[in-house]
Amino acid sequence: DIQMTQSPSSVSASVGDRVTITCRASQGIRSWLAWYQQKPGKAPKLLMYAVSSLQSGVPSRFSGSGSGTDFTLTISGLQPEDFATYYCQQANSFPSTFGQGTKLEIK
Amino acid sequence: QVQLVESGGGLVKPGGSLRLSCAASGFTFSDYYMSWIRQAPGKGLEWISYISSSGDTIYYADSVKGRFTISRDNTKNSLYLQMNSLRAEDTAVYYCARDLSVVVPVGFMDVWGRGTTVTVSS
Numbered sequence: 001d002i003q004m005t006q007s008p009s010s011v012s013a014s015v016g017d018r019v020t021i022t023c024r025a026s027q028g029i030r031s032w033l034a035w036y037q038q039k040p041g042k043a044p045k046l047l048m049y050a051v052s053s054l055q056s057g058v059p060s061r062f063s064g065s066g067s068g069t070d071f072t073l074t075i076s077g078l079q080p081e082d083f084a085t086y087y088c089q090q091a092n093s094f095p096s097t098f099g100q101g102t103k104l105e106i107k
Numbered sequence: 108q109v110q111l112v113e114s115g116g117g118l119v120k121p122g123g124s125l126r127l128s129c130a131a132s133g134f135t136f137s138d139y140y141m142s143w144i145r146q147a148p149g150k151g152l153e154w155i156s157y158i159s160s161s162g163d164t165i166y167y168a169d170s171v172k173g174r175f176t177i178s179r180d181n182t183k184n185s186l187y188l189q190m191n192s193l194r195a196e197d198t199a200v201y202y203c204a205r206d207l208s209v210v211v212p213v214g215f216m217d218v219w220g221r222g223t224t225v226t227v228s229s
Contacts, residue, residue, distance in 0.1 A: 001169075032213075032214065034215040034216075036152075038152075042221075043202055043219035043220060043221055043222055044144075044152065044202075044216075044219055045219070046207070046215060046216060046217045049207060049213070049215040049217075050213075050215075055217065087151065087152055089152075089154075089215070091213060091214025091215055094157070094166045095154055095166070095168045095169070096142075096154040096157075096214050097154065098151055098152040098153070098154070099151070100151045101151045101152075
């Protein structure tokens, strides 16, 4: 199985800050990577897919980049509603696997 | 609106069985591949099973293979997960989710239900 490792596991930031979350795959996954946001007690929400494609309705302050094994999610100009846990997911091969999550907290 | 609603969760003893359902509405269910994903308390997301739009292609995670069975009824716009030989480690919130693409499945999930909680305990 492909292992997805996110860093950091948690990060504190302030409204207006720029935050970058990293996801590393244990083997190449081409562009088969997505990012999800999850708030407590809620289902995950798709933010980005195919590395850098923004899901409909997601604000443009979210962006994604990378290829092969190393990927990043960047949030530019943090808003109060962005404080949540973020997961990367690979869909290159079965079983699809998720990173362990990055909790974004308010500083 | 596009919606998925899970049901069927509950408390079950180790070794017991449970059948989860996921009712779809607001879209052409028969066009989409569907998945079940679970989340243990305080833990991350684990994809567990996937079924093609027609039901003829199915995948399972090793953690549930041989114990869980995914199925669907396109006439009822419903997805199912039959869970047998349940273990304490199966305790989780179970989500059903829709594949992003209708033409060729991509494995990314754009619509999720709210989840149903399964607790395996004696």
